[in-house]
Amino acid sequence: MSFILDHLDEIEATVPGLAGRLDRERVAVAGHSLGGHTAAMLLGTGTTDPADGSPVRLPDARIKAGVIIGAPGLADEQVNQAMLERYPVMGHTDFSTMTTPALVVAGDRDFNPMFSDRLSYRWDAYTAAPAPKTLLMLHDAEHLFGGISGYDAAETSDENPARVAVLRAMIWAYLRSQLYPTDPAWDRAVAAFDSGSVESK
Structure with a gap:
């Protein structure tokens, strides 16, 4: 994503109809699962290179807010x-340096012993990170949150289009209010939310 941000002028000049429509001051990142790990790193999460033990931090100050889903x-x-033997970099995650505002999305049934025997593993990005952070917990949601993960592939075990629609609306509202601080979209969304819980710090 940092590469894309580095080349926004070129992208804007190349894509028809895009000129003048990019707001470089309001940039957000979102990712699910390992994509959530990538998003967290762009928001400031640190790790260690398992090859040589050197610290790795890739925060991008141009990114003003983020959404981390089931990371x-x-x-x-x-x-x-x-799992650590297969993905050794997962053994060194440090959320304590993730200072950019973020919405952490978790499902209260997103449990996979192939990663951890701890259910709360999927919302460590909230509990182990400094404020400002918000935790959006979706009741009965598993790792794919009721969605379909790819074209012509039904890989979710909890297909629920209504939950996907709620999640989409909540993410949109969060980012809208983070990038436009006077916009009440998030407060209104939280007031109407009845599919789980929301907490902030």
């Missing part, structure tokens, strides 16, 4: 060791 959490005593 991997911290490697504690309950993490799956086979």
